[in-house]
Amino acid sequence: MSEPDPNAAPGPTPHRRRPRYKGTHPRRFEEKYKELAAEQYPEAVRHVLARGQTPAGQHVPILVEEVLSALVPKPGERGVDATLGFGGHAQRLLERIAPSDEHRAADDEHRAADDEPRATRGALLALDQDPLQLPRTVERLAKLGFGADVLHARRTNFAALGAELAALGWNDGADFVFADLGVSSMQIDDPARGFTFKHDGPLDMRMNPKKGLSAAQWLARAAVEELAQALTDDSDEPHALRIARFVKAQRNELTTTVALAECVREALAGRADDDAIESSVRRVFQALRIEVNDEFGALEALLRQLPSALRAGGRVAVLTFHSGEDRRVKQAFERGAKDGVYAAISDAVVRASPAEHRANPRSAPAKLRWARRA
Ligand SMILES: C[S@@+](CC[C@H](N)C(=O)[O-])C[C@H]1O[C@@H](n2cnc3c(N)ncnc32)[C@H](O)[C@@H]1O
Numbered sequence: 001m002s003e004p005d006p007n008a009a010p011g012p013t014p015h016r017r018r019p020r021y022k023g024t025h026p027r028r029f030e031e032k033y034k035e036l037a038a039e040q041y042p043e044a045v046r047h048v049l050a051r052g053q054t055p056a057g058q059h060v061p062i063l064v065e066e067v068l069s070a071l072v073p074k075p076g077e078r079g080v081d082a083t084l085g086f087g088g089h090a091q092r093l094l095e096r097i098a099p100s101d102e103h104r105a106a107d108d109e110h111r112a113a114d115d116e117p118r119a120t121r122g123a124l125l126a127l128d129q130d131p132l133q134l135p136r137t138v139e140r141l142a143k144l145g146f147g148a149d150v151l152h153a154r155r156t157n158f159a160a161l162g163a164e165l166a167a168l169g170w171n172d173g174a175d176f177v178f179a180d181l182g183v184s185s186m187q188i189d190d191p192a193r194g195f196t197f198k199h200d201g202p203l204d205m206r207m208n209p210k211k212g213l214s215a216a217q218w219l220a221r222a223a224v225e226e227l228a229q230a231l232t233d234d235s236d237e238p239h240a241l242r243i244a245r246f247v248k249a250q251r252n253e254l255t256t257t258v259a260l261a262e263c264v265r266e267a268l269a270g271r272a273d274d275d276a277i278e279s280s281v282r283r284v285f286q287a288l289r290i291e292v293n294d295e296f297g298a299l300e301a302l303l304r305q306l307p308s309a310l311r312a313g314g315r316v317a318v319l320t321f322h323s324g325e326d327r328r329v330k331q332a333f334e335r336g337a338k339d340g341v342y343a344a345i346s347d348a349v350v351r352a353s354p355a356e357h358r359a360n361p362r363s364a365p366a367k368l369r370w371a372r373r374a
Contacts, residue, residue, distance in 0.1 A: 028199065029190050032056035052359055059185040061088025062319060062363045066350045067178060070317040070370035073097045076120040077175040080165075080309070082158035082302060084126040085184040087137040090151070091144060093178065097122030098150040122175075125152045125168060127161070129208045133186055157208075159301035161309050173311045179302060180319040183207065183289065185362065197261035197285055203254060205285075205292045215288045216255045224248045234287035234296075234324055239280055243267045260284070286322065299325060303332035307341045310373040317370040326367050333371045343374040 026032045034041035036057045048055040067089060073079055073096035081090045098121040124146075128134045138153045154164055158179065165173060187207065188195045194204030194215060203216040213221070222230070224244045231240035246267035247254065254260045261281045268277045290296060306316055320326040326349070336342040350370075352363035 029056050030192075049359075052361060054185040054189065054360070054362065056189060057186055059086035059088060060360045060362065061086070061092070062180070062360065062366045063350065063352055063356070063368050064089060064092055066368055067317050067319070068092060068096070070346075070350075070368065071176040071178060071315045073122075073176060075099055075122060077122040078170055079122065079124045080161065080174045080177040081124055081126045082161060082177060082179040083181065084128040084134065084137055084153065085180065086133070086186060087126075087141050089178060089180060090124060090126055090137075091141060091146070093176075094124055094141070094146045094150060097124065098146065100145045121150055123150050123152060125154070125164060125170070125174065127154050127156055127158050127164060129155065129157045129211075130184075130187065131155050131208060131210060133184065155208075157298055159298045161302060162305045165309055173309045173314060175311055175313075176315040176317075177306060177309055178317050181295070181299065181325050182321045191257070194257055195285070195289060197257050197281055200256055200258040203257055203260055205289045207293050213292065215260075215292050216253060218288065218292050219247065219260075220253050222248075230291050231284060231287045234290040235283035235322070237280060237283045237287065239268055239271070242271075243280065243284060257285075260288075290324070296324060296328065299328055303328060306332070306371075307336060307373065312373060313343075314373040315370060316373075317368060320367050320369070321365045326369070329369050333369060336371060340374055342371040345369070345371040 030036075032055075034044035038045045038055060038058065045055045045058070049060070054060050071079070071093070073093050075097060077097045079093055079097055081093060084090055128137070134153060134155050138151065141151055142148075152168060156164060161177075165171070183195055187193050191199035191201035193209070194201045203214065203219070205215040206212055219227070224241075227247065228240040228244035231237035231243060237243065243264055247260070247263055250263060254263060264281045264284050265277055268280055272280070310316060318329045320329055333342060333345040337345045346369045349367040351368075352360075352366055356363050
């Protein structure tokens with residue numbers, strides 16, 4: 001079966017039947033029918049956000065104002081959002097580069113002279129490798145007035161950035177490129193995607209579940225040394241070898257998220273306190289996710305292509321969530337600055353304010369770096 005065209009016009013929102021659940025409130029992701037139908041229940045969504053939580057099926061964008069300050073998107077510009085996700089950043093970028101007709105009409109009234117040109121609508125090339133989320137985001141943005149004329153959505157890995165720019169005819173590159181690395185809340189919170197150890201689900205972890213090995217398959221094929229190396233390199237796990245030996249000694253394959261988490265807890269029982277053991281579980285899941293999706297390979301490919309993907313004076317901003325990502329971005333920007341590819345780079349990382357941290361605890365690890373093409 002062929003995949004639906006992510007740029008196709010949106011259809012009507014399907015009616016969701018209220019699911020059965022135990023107790024007075026839905027607890028599981030798939031039971032949260034009001035949050036999953038946000039347009040019909042805006043009040044329920046506001047409630048969840050006010051509690052500092054992320055509504056099921058949504059992603060709260062991080063460091064938005066800081067990203068806009070770094071990218072300075074202007075009407076008529078061409079931009080790239082390499083990690084579309086729920087489209088929170090994309091929406092704000094599109095509002096700047098492709099203001100709606102109403103905005104432009106209001107602007108016309110304020111234009112001093114008739115010979116002053118009307119702001120043209122720019123365009124955003126938006127990439128995401130997730131075939132499940134991409135059509136939903138395209139539909140959401142189309143309803144906000146950002147249809148296929150201004151939003152070019154492609155289901156692809158951002159390692160293919162250069163090819164996607166060429167396919168659009170943007171051969172001299174874009175005015176800005178943005179990347180918000182890692183997984184979205186829609187992916188983490190849905191147990192069926194296999195990223196979380198807080199609820200049971202298949203041990204999958206693929207951002208594109210139609211491609212490559214699931215986490216369970218990757219684990220079954222990896223040797224002890226390969227697994228231990230991944231745990232060390234990708235998440236600095238101090239008990240890497242012990243965990244790797246324990247996981248590989250299991251007689252049955254680990255096929256669920258809870259089974260893997262339990263296995264790590266057993267491996268470390270009596271060797272660390274409960275909090276330290278939970279941190280190890282989190283690091284094991286992070287490392288596995290990085291391997292399954294070849295996240296560092298894709299990031300390095302993106303960083304290599306950036307100089308040719310940006311027009312002269314073009315801006316890039318990257319949001320990272322752990323040291324392996326931040327180190328790669330920092331080194332690439334510093335190398336570019338030394339070679340004269342970048343005219344300016346951020347000298348320190350930008351972090352979420354205490355207020356943002358309180359409103360959205362998922363912003364806590366985020367680090368923003370930017371660079372400007374010479
Ligand atoms: C942190 S979320 C982005 C959230 C987004 N900025 C928003 O406002 O909703 C990261 C997204 O990037 C996608 N992604 C991660 N690595 C990717 C890659 N190498 N190629 C394409 N998409 C990727 C994920 O599937 C996920 O949807």
